[in-house]
Amino acid sequence: MASAHPNDIEFRSVTKAYGAVTAVRNINLAVPKGSFLALLGPSGCGKTTCLRMIGGFEQPSEGSVLIDGREMNGVPAYRRPVNMVFQHYALFPHFNVEQNVAYGLKQMRPRIDAREIDRRVQEALSMVRLDGFGKRRTHEMSGGQQQRVALARAIVNRPSVLLLDEPLAALDKKLRSAMQIELQTLQRELGITFVLVTHDQEEALSMADQVCVMSAGRIRQLGSPQEVYDRPADLFVADFVGKINRLNGRLEPGGQMLRLADGTALATSGEHSLPAGPVIAALRPEAIRLSRQETGPNGLRGTVTHRIFLGSGVEYAVTVAGLGDFLVTADRGQGSEADLAAPGDAVTLSFDPAAVHLFSPSEAA
Template sequence: MTSASTNDIEFRSVAKRYGSVTAVSDINFAVPKGAFMALLGPSGCGKTTCLRMIGGFEQPSEGTVYISGEAMNGVAAYRRPVNMVFQQYALFPHLDVEQNVSYGLRQMRPRISGAEISRRAQEALEMVRLGGFGKRRIHEMSGGQQQRVALARAIVNKPKVLLLDEPLAALDKKLRTAMQIELQTLQRDLGITFVLVTHDQEEALSMSDFVCVMNAGRIVQVGPPQDIYDRPASLFVADFVGKTNRIAATVDTGGASVVFADGTRVAAPVATTPSAGAAMVALRPEAISLKRNGAAGTAALSGIVTHRIFLGSSVEYSVDVDGLGDFLVTADRRALGDGDLVEPGDRVGLAFDPNALHVFPA
């Protein structure tokens, strides 16, 4: 773990209990200054509890939370150099946009002059591309614009850390994608540490510098998005982050090969040396090549296409593989012509590089 002086946030052996219920246990991680960290996991995994302990809305039952090297246990939320953007934005409907953005500045002591408050509010609105919208009422703003108002309100007093509690959940897919780009741009421009809570894997992978995957109140893997996706530390991570096919298998003595339940034998992936015995193999849908008529290929399997889902830029196939059950296969349409699309009922071959396999103990 890096030293506190290089981190804006640090958790050391943190636990949080509510009576007999343990929400999080033995949490240790650090967020470097100016980084974008995503806390990712299913509902109830403890990610929001961690966010609330950073913000001061909850206090640890054990361990210590540090912000910029200073212990925050017992420090009230309003005394922390942190601001939070809530999922529902929590904007004041009776105030206009500028009044919403400047609300926190007006509560500061010693007081700031009205001219300075207005200047800083306008500056914050410019940062989120809402210059000239200061006198609009909240109900006159679209969902995406309201989200940016909430961001402007959160950054106007220049916090060291900005907390984002699923702020894009209420937006439609196209607007959500646009706001992901805007958040990344804003974070780079401001140089503020962002911590995002989300259960959306695509959102976490596309926006963050680091992803902290949680399950059942514990951290299961922390790392850059590409590491989380390409080198999952456990079957849970492989299953939760993105799509994957699970294959029951056995690793032979010495770990040189993996034998699927149907008897197919493939070389063990070079990156790992799995232990001999029962195993579960994870294989990403995009790592599989689909060939007509059971065409041969490295580690080829054979099956019948049961469903085809056309997604525009790609096509997803569900294939009932002989002796192994359903497989999901994703084909990039850039490598396909319309005549290459396979119909349900066709027999196909599946080929993959054995090094694309992730092997875990059963």
């Protein structure tokens, strides 16, 4: 009978310390059933420690970890309804694909009938699009196929939660993109909770329905990919998730005008709670419009110093006197080749007031 508990995973005031080093600090987190959560952050932020506490490979120093409403403190990994896919897959090289996938089922007690094991192995291989590969040795398979074997081995036990520890890190860019789609499809088909650990912002934003950005053992923001990218909670999130241009300035009384270091006045949306005084403005490269023409409000004149061809887009480095360098990303579909600016061209950078995110200078630490 399915549990009525709404969350598959909960952290209640969880802290994890290794001697004098605190890896995770007082984390509270709820992961609803059937969701795809990405734990995102730089190395040493605590994301892998959180994953290992869910899996039972580490125990919290303080607080409680719950799975399906049941406290897991002290419960060993093999007694939790959780499976993990490791970064390097950890496949048995002396087993073929079927033997690798069946291994966990054969360890279960009471024992499962051999015909049932074979049925579930074939079902798992079909889910990851590896029908007909059961007799292959893993060393005869590509990196993407090996990753699918690891996934089949993880889902064959029908866990409540699947943990993914940077599973795409060893793949090339094209295969990684394909496997992102495969994982999303698999998660929807299985309907179980996925928790992904990654330091790759693009990977987290493209795959997960909830992104948890971490830094120094704390959660900085938890929200949908769109919320985290478009409405960052603080300067760290804005800077880590995607790219930004930073501008130092002063917010004038009333909060509707930002005065930059060179004296330029820029309009703001006014949708902030900051008092008048020093602020840091963050502006996404794709929110800036680049033109050779003089434009109206919120326009900065500069000179193109570099142009980088990216295939579907173009990235410009533009120097604005008194303010420094700006990164601008332009979609090639918006104009012809003749419209592209070249190094040395004088251009105007303009943007909507709503695209400017304002933060307190204290958040820059």
